[in-house]
Amino acid sequence: METTRFSSEFYQQIDARPTTYNGVRYKSGLEAWWAAFFDECGWKHEYEPPTPGPRVPDFVLRGLNKDIYVEVKPTEEIDNEVFEIAREWKCGSDIMLLGNCPDFTRNIVRLGWMSESEKIGGDVAHALPDEVFVSEAYYGGLDFFHSTGWRNNKMHGSSQIIIASSGVVESLWVRAGKNIHGEEI
Numbered sequence: 001m002e003t004t005r006f007s008s009e010f011y012q013q014i015d016a017r018p019t020t021y022n023g024v025r026y027k028s029g030l031e032a033w034w035a036a037f038f039d040e041c042g043w044k045h046e047y048e049p050p051t052p053g054p055r056v057p058d059f060v061l062r063g064l065n066k067d068i069y070v071e072v073k074p075t076e077e078i079d080n081e082v083f084e085i086a087r088e089w090k091c092g093s094d095i096m097l098l099g100n101c102p103d104f105t106r107n108i109v110r111l112g113w114m115s116e117s118e119k120i121g122g123d124v125a126h127a128l129p130d131e132v133f134v135s136e137a138y139y140g141g142l143d144f145f146h147s148t149g150w151r152n153n154k155m156h157g158s159s160q161i162i163i164a165s166s167g168v169v170e171s172l173w174v175r176a177g178k179n180i181h182g183e184e185i
Contacts, residue, residue, distance in 0.1 A: 016028045016029070016030075016074075017029070019031070019032040019180060020032070021035055021036055021179065021180055022035070022036075022039070024047055026047065027058075028072075029180060029181065030072055030074055030100070031047075031058055031059075031072050032180045033101075033176055033177055033180050033181075034058075034059070034070075034072050034098055034176075035047065035059070036176035036177070036179040036180050037172060037173055037176040038059070038061065039176070039179075040172040040173075040175055040176045040179075041141065041142045041155075041172060042141050042142075043061055043062075043155050044061070044062035045059050045060065045061050045062065045070075046059065046060050046062070047059055049069075051069075057069040057070060057071055057095075058070055058071050058072045059072070060093070061096075061154075061155065063094075063154045063155050064154075064155060066093055066094060066117075066154075067093040067094075068093060068094045068095075068096050068114070068154060069093050069094070069095050069096070070095075070096045070097075070098060071095070071096070071097050071098070072097075072098045072099075073097060073098075073099060074099070074100055075097075075099040075100065076099050076100055076103075077099075078097065078113045078129060079097060080129065082097050093117055094114055094115065094116045094117050094146075094154070095114065095115045095117070095129075096111075096112055096113065096114040096115075096132060097112050097113045097114075097129070098111065098112040099112060101173060102134065102169055102170075102173060104166050104169070104170050107163075107166075108133050108134075108163050108166075109133060109134040109164060109166050109169045109170075110131050110132065110133055110134075111132045111133060111134050111144050112131075112132050113129045113130065113131055113132060114129060114130065114131075114132045114146050115129040115130075116146055130146065130147050130148045131146075131147045132144050132145070132146055132147065132154075133145060133147060133163070134163075134164040134169050135161050135162055135163060135164050136162040136163070136164045136165075137155070142164055142168070142169065142172070143155045145161055
């Protein structure tokens with residue numbers, strides 16, 4: 001069977017070895033690819049940010065109104081166990097799971113899955129995780145929104161949601177991969 005660029009077989013071939021991108025050493029090529037994608041989208045992010053809990057997430061995306069803690073796993077399906085573990089971060093922020101790559105197989109590009117947080121009294125409650133989709137920000141860049149809960153763009157805060165072209169998102173994803181893996185992708 002021939003391996004296509006966005007098949008699960010392709011992502012299984014990406015080294016799970018440490019990969020350096022932009023001066024940062026990531027634990028895997030997949031994490032580095034996502035970092036390069038965040039850069040292509042213009043999203044502020046930090047790798048392995050400190051948290052008050054015993055576990056550390058892979059990334060934090062610095063959204064306009066709230067940080068989003070991100071875990072990257074080589075998967076194409078939601079993994080609820082990741083969200084249970086992520087609650088140990090005790091970060092009080094939204095939690096997002098990103099898999100092998102954005103899902104380009106539908107009319108709308110799925111970025112991953114998210115569980116939004118909300119402070120209730122002194123505690124933080126997280127909603128059940130659901131899909132996150134790529135949108136266009138009002139100024140022309142890319143953003144994303146959660147399919148349930150607060151329907152606003154997470155990185156820039158706009159409530160105007162415009163579905164992003166899958167071609168635009170895919171071209172940024174490919175360019176990010178070339179930044180990591182060269183022309184062989």
